[in-house]
Amino acid sequence: MARAVSTKRKLWFTGLAWLIGLVIFFPILWTVLTSFKTEAEAIASPPSFLGFEWTLENYATVMERSNYFRFFMNSVIIAVGSTALGLLVAVPAAWSMAFVPGKRTKDLLMWMLSTKMLPPVGVLIPIYLISRNFGLLDSRAALVVVLMLINLPIIIWMLYTYFKEIPGEILEAARMDGASLRSEIIYVLTPMAVPGIASTMLLNIILAWNEAFWTLNLTTVNAAPLTAFIASYSSPEGLFYAKLSAASTMAIAPILIMGWFSQKQLVRGLTFGAVK
């Protein structure tokens, strides 16, 4: 008897969950659909859902007219660059805190977390003036460094929680077998640490890609990434819905796909290990 009820219940829950899921996803779906419409159809009343003539024209126009590729490359360079630089600094730090913890390791971790609490607007003026005086305003280098610094606490924390899970006994066993420090790192630790490092990298690229305070305030033309490119559509040009949609779709698609793969890491990374 319990089985019969549960199938009916399951059907209800499925229907409700799908409905809510689609409502939440709808703005994204609508943007993607609109990007394939002509401008006239994009603002047609009544709006057409699927029964319109599909066109790729908007994508062509956006790429042609706005030098889209440069914005895209800026986003890639800033996101990947700040992540790589961050990992370079964070991996050794997280490593040493996880494997050679001292009396003050905990305090140090908490202090690193506290730097993340600093609201960006509290340091906006100095960073702006320093960049300007060094001629780094509107440069990718400045953004790479700034984004690396604001995400560094998250990277260190996330790596730390991953490294903590590597059992220390394995190291001792390797040492007993006569492994040198070098081969210990290369053959024992690295394979166990790679998944954690990869997840951290993924999450950090997502965060850097979508960062929209520093990217908007420190760039004008040359170093502007996709966040700034899309923001430029808030001018009257934004009324071209189909082109706005095409540009938006291109800006979010890569990160959306990466994000779907990193759901679990997201929880760990953004809660500093408090929820796993």
Place this chain on the structure above:
Amino acid sequence: MATAHSRTAARFMLSPAVILLLGWMIVPLSMTLYFSFQRYNLLMPGQEAWVGFLNYKYFLTDPAFFAALWNTLMLVGGVLLITVVGGIALAVLLDQPMWGQGIVRILVIAPFFVMPTVSALVWKNMFMNPVNGLFAYIAKFLGMQPFDFLAHAPLMSIILIVAWQWLPFATLILLTAMQSLDSEQQEAAEMDGASVVSRFIYLTLPHLGRAITVVVLIQTIFLLSIFAEILVTTNGGPGYASTNITYLVYAQSLLQFDVGGGSAGGIIAVILANIVAIFLMRMVGKNLET
């Protein structure tokens, strides 16, 4: 176990991160603090002077500050209310047996990965626009007058947009916490005749307590600094109707070039954020011990 040698190595490995973060904290923050006591406007070079607390006095007595403080509280509070209540409901729903759970989960978390400028513009133009937006079309279809969201309810509209972005985060974290709930306990309670409601109140909610706290604290940190959504949709207007503290400081320093006044505002923003931060640090700190 650790030798003196490995301790030295550990310190060496740790120092770049510590030095960078220390620099990031101390250098700009002390500059902001210094500027906040100066008369310093980029449009009037050569007139810099020490003015004591004058910038703070101007900033704190400016009616715009109170509007911005109120808007900041409304924005943080409104988004928290929607995302926490909605997130709990969604987490409970998604935890039920169903077909295609993985796909629904993917649909629900998607907004989190949309960059702020995109979500703000999409909502502004394609949904909330009073002429061509989808909401206007629905209103007309139902025989109502289209509502100009961003002109007449700018703060509410921004709250809606930001809540849409953060609902996935709350849902995902609460769902993760839900899945560690002891199902045997649930079944035992069910057998003892506990109703759905009382099982939710006495078992589920207490179990989620910690995750809810984490969601509230982390979202607060990010929500205090909402910027792009305001810049793209309303520019803080009309008047100061949708200006928050972050946007006010931005406007003061980079639009009016008032470095002194902007810095005073920045320091006030830091103080406000610190009040929240203390609670968050305690939460995470407790977790480190276990």
